[in-house]
Amino acid sequence: KAIPTEIFSGASSTMENRMTTMTRSEASVLSTNKVIRNTYLLLSLTLAFSALTAGLSMAMGLPHPGIIITLVGYFGLLFLTSKFRNSGLGLLFVFALTGFMGFTLGPIISAYLSLPNGSQIVMQAMAGTAVIFLGLSAYALTTKKDFSFMSGFLFVGILVAFIAGLGAIFFQIPALSLTVSAAFVLLMSGLILYETRSEERRVGKECLIT
Numbered sequence: 403k404a405i406p407t408e409i410f411s412g413a414s415s416t417m418e419n420r421m422t423t424m425t426r427s428e429a430s431v432l433s434t435n436k437v438i439r440n441t442y443l444l445l446s447l448t449l450a451f452s453a454l455t456a457g458l459s460m461a462m463g464l465p466h467p468g469i470i471i472t473l474v475g476y477f478g479l480l481f482l483t484s485k486f487r488n489s490g491l492g493l494l495f496v497f498a499l500t501g502f503m504g505f506t507l508g509p510i511i512s513a514y515l516s517l518p519n520g521s522q523i524v525m526q527a528m529a530g531t532a533v534i535f536l537g538l539s540a541y542a543l544t545t546k547k548d549f550s551f552m553s554g555f556l557f558v559g560i561l562v563a564f565i566a567g568l569g570a571i572f573f574q575i576p577a578l579s580l581t582v583s584a585a586f587v588l589l590m591s592g593l594i595l596y597e598t599r600s601e602e603r604r605v606g607k608e609c610l611i612t
Contacts, residue, residue: 438543438601444496451497452504459508466509469571475502538591542598549596556596559589 467475479499486492514520542549563585570578 441601444493448496448500452500452507455501455504456508456511457504459505460512463512464505464509467506469568472506475506534587534591535594538594539598542595545599547599549592549599552592552596556589556592559585560593563589 466472476499479495479502483492483495483499486495511524514523517523563582566578566585567582569575570582
């Protein structure tokens, strides 16, 4: 008995659809991995450059530039980085930003190292930062949860903590400084989850800096 040609054509169409779906899925995974790989490569390079400028600042014994110059330099370079994020100038400004941050961080590290247990404090801070960042990044990349709901809370929280931090500096309130530090640890942890998960939504967008 002859088998209708419609069965063959239907089966062939189903197989083609499945192959197309698999191909698109594989391409999406490859694109996502490429974006994440490039992001972490740029992050590694900027961290290394920041560490270099911090080491140079410490070796030269440079004083801290002060809160005003630090804020103006940071937000100015951050604005330029964001404005030119789709061009080669954006890469120049992001290295300028991280280098400037290392330059201002050097004198602070030197001040802590001058304390009796300063080296232990610095090492604990570095180790804690690395563990928190790597752990939360790995969780964000493997979980299926969507952290986009945190955007508004993180924006308001960081703004409030920043203003409170300025108040703690100008009014010399140690308890407020400790509270702000703890708040920033929690807020930055949430920001790591949000930004890492957001990398998948940037797939296919032409952007040199994420």
